[in-house]
Amino acid sequence: MRRRDFIRTSSLALPVVHSIKKDDPSAEFPVVVSTWDFGKAANAAAWKILSAGGKAIDAIETGARVTEADQSNKTVGVGGYPDRDGHVTLDACIMDEHGNCGSVMCLEDIMHPISVARKVMEKTPHVILVGQGALQFALQNGFTRQNLLTPDSEAAWKEWLKKANYKPVINIENSSYQQTPSTDHFPGSIDNHDTIGILALDASRNLSGGCTTSGMAFKMHGRVGDSPVIGAGLFVDNEVGAATSTGVGEEVIKCVGSHLVVELMRQGFTAPKACKKAVERIAQRNPQKAREIQIGFLALDKQGNYGAYALQNGFTYSVKTKDKEMVVESDYHFTIRPR
Numbered sequence: 001m002r003r004r005d006f007i008r009t010s011s012l013a014l015p016v017v018h019s020i021k022k023d024d025p026s027a028e029f030p031v032v033v034s035t036w037d038f039g040k041a042a043n044a045a046a047w048k049i050l051s052a053g054g055k056a057i058d059a060i061e062t063g064a065r066v067t068e069a070d071q072s073n074k075t076v077g078v079g080g081y082p083d084r085d086g087h088v089t090l091d092a093c094i095m096d097e098h099g100n101c102g103s104v105m106c107l108e109d110i111m112h113p114i115s116v117a118r119k120v121m122e123k124t125p126h127v128i129l130v131g132q133g134a135l136q137f138a139l140q141n142g143f144t145r146q147n148l149l150t151p152d153s154e155a156a157w158k159e160w161l162k163k164a165n166y167k168p169v170i171n172i173e174n175s176s177y178q179q180t181p182s183t184d185h186f187p188g189s190i191d192n193h194d195t196i197g198i199l200a201l202d203a204s205r206n207l208s209g210g211c212t213t214s215g216m217a218f219k220m221h222g223r224v225g226d227s228p229v230i231g232a233g234l235f236v237d238n239e240v241g242a243a244t245s246t247g248v249g250e251e252v253i254k255c256v257g258s259h260l261v262v263e264l265m266r267q268g269f270t271a272p273k274a275c276k277k278a279v280e281r282i283a284q285r286n287p288q289k290a291r292e293i294q295i296g297f298l299a300l301d302k303q304g305n306y307g308a309y310a311l312q313n314g315f316t317y318s319v320k321t322k323d324k325e326m327v328v329e330s331d332y333h334f335t336i337r338p339r
């Protein structure tokens, strides 16, 4: 068999690549989706821009800033839990329809890392700035310094210090699991799942995305998860779709999760199926560990179809379109989480 014939034959076994129809009547856009139920407030802000014909990238930044400014949210922006040394260190990234992207990692004292990430994207020849360099860049670009450690988060950290049990457990939403010692490790661990990943398709049918977090509560100083890593916590391909993730970032980085989801959509999997496949890959590689952690993927395709999938139950995402404003419970891989 000649090579070309082999490729033609073998491609029959692959899922059909969906064509991107410009005037698909079933397409619903503009649309914005974001992780967790608090994504509703971020979506509402993003929607003001999208419904007025604005650009997805502006909607993303505006939406993410709402969550970053919300002090009651313990793992994004101001009020985020500090690392184990008491520093609130923030991670964020943003990506537009042209494949441009910007990221900041381990940024301190700046309330809106998503906006700094956008400035990195637009004003530098680079993609990533970290730590002191990111702070210096932010200050040079008009951002002001402020204390991000709220009394609530400081109290939680001091409580944690009493045992300082370093076992990064994350996303304990499953009610059958809430009584485990993991709440010992992270006082308030019920709140320890609040990274916002936000994806939008605008009226011009362009996609953008953003992801912002303070990461794992009481992490090692300098630890960075998946959220600001392009391809892991976020990926946007304007021909195909966009994806974002939440949960234990280390495991998402290992499979370059969001890029994987987008590539699965390119192969023809729907947004929810692509998320499911990526979660299954993580579960297959390390079944034992996968049972102990939470990871959720959220995806939006070029037609405006969206979907999600998680390792455990409890992952939710928020959706806003012209006719819909809702919080959806994601499907999940493990039906019974062992104790």
Ligand code: SD4
Binding pocket: 075, 170, 171, 192, 193, 194, 195, 213, 214, 215, 216, 224, 225, 226, 227, 245, 246, 247, 248, 249, 250
């Ligand atoms: C991280 N993925 O730093 C983030 C944390 C998170 O839900 O998403 N929590 O690993």
